[in-house]
Amino acid sequence: MTDHSVSSDKVLDIDEISKVLAQMIASKMELDIDTIKADSNLKELGLDSLDTFDLIFNAEDYFKIKVPNDQININTLQDVTALVHRLIVAQKQ
Numbered sequence: 001m002t003d004h005s006v007s008s009d010k011v012l013d014i015d016e017i018s019k020v021l022a023q024m025i026a027s028k029m030e031l032d033i034d035t036i037k038a039d040s041n042l043k044e045l046g047l048d049s050l051d052t053f054d055l056i057f058n059a060e061d062y063f064k065i066k067v068p069n070d071q072i073n074i075n076t077l078q079d080v081t082a083l084v085h086r087l088i089v090a091q092k093q
Contacts (some may be wrong), residue, residue: 011067012063012085014082017063017081017085018038018077019079019082020062020063021077021080024059024062025055025075025077028051028055029045029046029047029051031045031046034036036087037077038077038078038081040077042055042075042076042077043075045074052074055080059080059084063084063087065088065091066087066091067087
């Protein structure tokens with residue numbers, strides 16, 4: 001995936017974050033991005049726990065955030081999006 005990471009002074013909205021994460025999942029799992037919805041269950045999309053951690057690591061790199069290990073309790077794309085958005089906002093303050 002090409003590195004188009006966000007600049008450190010821009011806070012993306014939820015929809016933008018969701019689109020980026022959906023693209024990461026689609027690329028990794030070789031899925032049509034149109035099949036990935038906010039309420040899509042990561043396991044049902046084919047992601048196992050290792051894939052989910054890989055997604056988190058990619059999100060950390062892309063969004064320039066750090067996800068605390070105790071905050072990784074995610075099941076859906078919406079869960080990942082909310083976590084990333086919350087951390088972006090918190091870490092930009």
